[in-house]
Amino acid sequence: MFGLQKKDEWMPDSFTPLRALVGSPRAPRMTTFKHKDELKPMQASDGLQSVLEHSMDGLPTGNAAPQVTDEMKKEAHLWVVREEDAVHAPEYCDFGNALAEGRIKHTNLTGGAPAYSGGELIWIGDREVLVNGCSGRYGPTNAEEMIAAARAFAIAGYRCWSTGYDEGTGFCFRFGASVPVEMKRDD
Amino acid sequence: MTDSSFEEIGNQRPAADGQLFVRSQTQLAVDNPFAKGQRLTRAQVEDAFGVSLLRRVEEEDVVSLVETINEPAKTLREKRIQLGLDVDQLARSSKLPIALVTDAETPGKIVPIQSLNTLCQFLALDESVLGYKAAAGGDEKLGVRLRLLSENRDVRAFSPATVAALAEAAWVIAKQMNLSGLISRQPHSLVRHDSRRDGDYNYPAYRKGYLLAERTRKLLDLAPDAPIESVRVLVEEFLRIPLIQVTLETRFAGATIANGAHRGIVVNERGRNSEVAVRRMTTCHELAHLMWDPDEQLDRLLVDDYESIEGRPSGADAVEIRANSFAVAFLAPRKAVIDIVAASSNLGNALTRVCERFGISASAARHHVHNVCEVETATVRMAAPDFSPWLAAENRTIDFLPGLDDGVPISRRGMFSGIVAKAYIAGAISADTAAMCLRSPTESTIAAAPGIAEIWGLLN
Numbered sequence: 001m002f003g004l005q006k007k008d009e010w011m012p013d014s015f016t017p018l019r020a021l022v023g024s025p026r027a028p029r030m031t032t033f034k035h036k037d038e039l040k041p042m043q044a045s046d047g048l049q050s051v052l053e054h055s056m057d058g059l060p061t062g063n064a065a066p067q068v069t070d071e072m073k074k075e076a077h078l079w080v081v082r083e084e085d086a087v088h089a090p091e092y093c094d095f096g097n098a099l100a101e102g103r104i105k106h107t108n109l110t111g112g113a114p115a116y117s118g119g120e121l122i123w124i125g126d127r128e129v130l131v132n133g134c135s136g137r138y139g140p141t142n143a144e145e146m147i148a149a150a151r152a153f154a155i156a157g158y159r160c161w162s163t164g165y166d167e168g169t170g171f172c173f174r175f176g177a178s179v180p181v182e183m184k185r186d187d
Numbered sequence: 188m189t190d191s192s193f194e195e196i197g198n199q200r201p202a203a204d205g206q207l208f209v210r211s212q213t214q215l216a217v218d219n220p221f222a223k224g225q226r227l228t229r230a231q232v233e234d235a236f237g238v239s240l241l242r243r244v245e246e247e248d249v250v251s252l253v254e255t256i257n258e259p260a261k262t263l264r265e266k267r268i269q270l271g272l273d274v275d276q277l278a279r280s281s282k283l284p285i286a287l288v289t290d291a292e293t294p295g296k297i298v299p300i301q302s303l304n305t306l307c308q309f310l311a312l313d314e315s316v317l318g319y320k321a322a323a324g325g326d327e328k329l330g331v332r333l334r335l336l337s338e339n340r341d342v343r344a345f346s347p348a349t350v351a352a353l354a355e356a357a358w359v360i361a362k363q364m365n366l367s368g369l370i371s372r373q374p375h376s377l378v379r380h381d382s383r384r385d386g387d388y389n390y391p392a393y394r395k396g397y398l399l400a401e402r403t404r405k406l407l408d409l410a411p412d413a414p415i416e417s418v419r420v421l422v423e424e425f426l427r428i429p430l431i432q433v434t435l436e437t438r439f440a441g442a443t444i445a446n447g448a449h450r451g452i453v454v455n456e457r458g459r460n461s462e463v464a465v466r467r468m469t470t471c472h473e474l475a476h477l478m479w480d481p482d483e484q485l486d487r488l489l490v491d492d493y494e495s496i497e498g499r500p501s502g503a504d505a506v507e508i509r510a511n512s513f514a515v516a517f518l519a520p521r522k523a524v525i526d527i528v529a530a531s532s533n534l535g536n537a538l539t540r541v542c543e544r545f546g547i548s549a550s551a552a553r554h555h556v557h558n559v560c561e562v563e564t565a566t567v568r569m570a571a572p573d574f575s576p577w578l579a580a581e582n583r584t585i586d587f588l589p590g591l592d593d594g595v596p597i598s599r600r601g602m603f604s605g606i607v608a609k610a611y612i613a614g615a616i617s618a619d620t621a622a623m624c625l626r627s628p629t630e631s632t633i634a635a636a637p638g639i640a641e642i643w644g645l646l647n
Contacts, residue, residue, distance in 0.1 A: 031217075032246060136248040141221060168211020168300050169249055170221030177213040177251035179295030 014053055014156035015081045018116060018148040025083055025114035028107050028137035035100035041111030042104060046095035051079070051086040054157025056185075060128045065182070066161055068130065068175045072122050076175070079131065080109040080138055081116040081149070086156075088121060106137040117149045119172060124161070129153055130180055132163040133172030140165060146172050150183035207617060208232050208244060211300050212259065213318060215240070216249035224300045226617040230369065235315040252319045257294045259303065259318035264292040266310040266325055270354060271334035272347050280351035281309045304623050311357040311446060314623075326447045329357055345439065345490070352433050353453065353490070356598055357444045360429040360451030362624060363603045367427065369615040370645075372606065374427040377406055377478065380448045384481040388505035393558070396512030399479050403517060412523035414545045417580035418467045422452065422474060423602040424644075430470070432456050432597045441469040442490040443476040450477050456597060459493050463577045464548040468514050475513035480506060519545035519552070521559045528560050535569040542572035589642065590635025591627050599625050605643025608636040612646070
């Protein structure tokens with residue numbers, strides 16, 4: 001359902017405003033780098049998927065913010081906004097299982113190349129997603145970037161919930177550490 | 188990616204030694220320039236959260252500390268209610284906006300960690316594990332006793348402000364003992380958690396108090412007739428008991444508080460304690476409770492008004508009678524008093540001499556001489572004693588804290604300040620934590636720390 005969207009050439013997408021805010025793509029922060037295979041690029045055949053763009057029709061509704069369970073966390077994906085697209089893949093998958101850490105890192109989504117932003121996401125439904133900016137390598141460095149990243153998912157046609165940015169730690173909130181806030185495309 | 192670039196990337200890992208971490212309301216992270224939370228040392232993180240969580244933070248940069256998004260709001264709200272405080276009262280005592288206190292008690296609302304730390308101090312909660320451990324290590328028995336203080340229907344009822352101040356004192360006591368452990372400054376063996384207690388209050392309780400005073404003087408190797416030059420030094424520096432000064436309603440004299448495993452003494456700077464001789468008596472009265480009352484008598488909190496200490500305790504309260512006779516005989520040993528009276532040309536001179544030699548008030552001297560010499564003293568005319576020689580040694584806690592301004596609460600100005608400064612200098616706690624403890628800006632706390640540690644003899 002979230003298959004790779006093939007693009008023959010670069011064109012503006014929902015993540016363009018985020019790229020404009022960040023400016024230039026950033027090299028990954030590698031403070032927790034341990035194994036060479038954290039830079040092994042993941043391919044579509046390994047489970048890498050693009051964030052598909054949808055119309056605004058048929059968005060899920062309702063007021064309740066999603067409650068994150070441990071089971072949902074185990075199914076979380078990593079996402080990265082690259083130069084020409086935004087991609088995601090399950091953190092725990094066959095490709096990750098073959099890596100030294102037993103799971104993928106954000107740099108597997110980029111091959112270690114610079115990128116604009118990154119984090120984790122949980123699919124609540126086909127068109128509803130909960131995102132955070134928890135990427136040691138590419139994560140947002142301030143609240144504005146986190147808002148822009150979450151808004152990009154909303155612009156792409158998803159009902160998007162964001163965990164937000166934790167001013168206290170200078171990192172985004174992990175799942176379960178804050179009450180998710182719905183991010184509208186026009187917010 | 189080549190091997191050389193791999194090395195280049197791998198070498199960006201930060202050194203573990205001296206590394207700081209930073210916590211917010213719900214998360215703990217490696218330190219970084221963007222964070223506005225409270226910095227913690229590695230030792231603090233290990234102490235509060237354990238080694239495995241520390242390793243997770245190093246691995247993942249940031250981790251959640253809360254099991255449920257209801258924390259820490261639930262803990263804060265429940266503790267406030269347990270203490271019998273309403274939101275307005277807590278806001279007033281902590282000097283935080285009412286809206287912020289309300290937010291802190293609302294699940295999911297994010298409040299600066301510095302404000303949460305302040306709230307914890309007035310709720311006697313351990314801020315270092317707030318949100319992470321159930322009830323933040325709060326002592327439930329203490330909370331209940333504090334609430335009962337304000338719910339009393341009789342004249343002994345205390346105001347909510349006093350309850351909050353005593354809760355804060357309980358926090359200072361626990362924090363001082365925790366920090367003392369971090370800098371290997373253990374309390375004297377006479378006052379440790381498992382040290383001697385004596386549950387015998389059998390009649391006559393006053394005589395039991397005398398005997399305990401004499402036994403205590405022997406245990407402390409005090410000469411039988413020697414005055415105690417500074418009760419403050421004895422309690423804070425020799426016995427290493429937390430001695431917390433507070434500013435409370437004037438009828439409150441002192442209290443002995445057990446917060447978890449830690450015991451400490453609280454003394455009101457207002458009321459008759461502003462007289463040095465009364466303050467010495469109050470402190471010794473509380474010392475009797477702390478050293479000799481078993482836990483079931485102490486019941487986490489023993490509050491004394493001046494009637495209990497200088498006059499007759501209400502009813503036939505054997506616990507208070509024993510503490511009173513301990514205090515006066517500890518300060519003014521019976522035999523030494525008898526010798527002074529015997530050597531004096533008249534009783535008035537003897538009373539003044541007892542006051543000045545042992546640093547006890549005129550009213551305490553009258554009672555004491557009457558009791559031990561069995562002579563009538565109530566109507567004896569005596570010259571006003573000169574207590575000025577006692578002031579310097581007993582007052583340092585109140586008067587002197589170099590390098591920090593008047594904003595430091597009196598509750599933090601005693602040995603507590605020296606231990607905080609020493610813990611910071613030793614690298615056991617972060618500058619943010621030292622500043623939180625002294626309620627001072629971080630930069631001025633850093634600058635003042637060596638001077639404060641030095642005056643308490645803790646620099647080396």
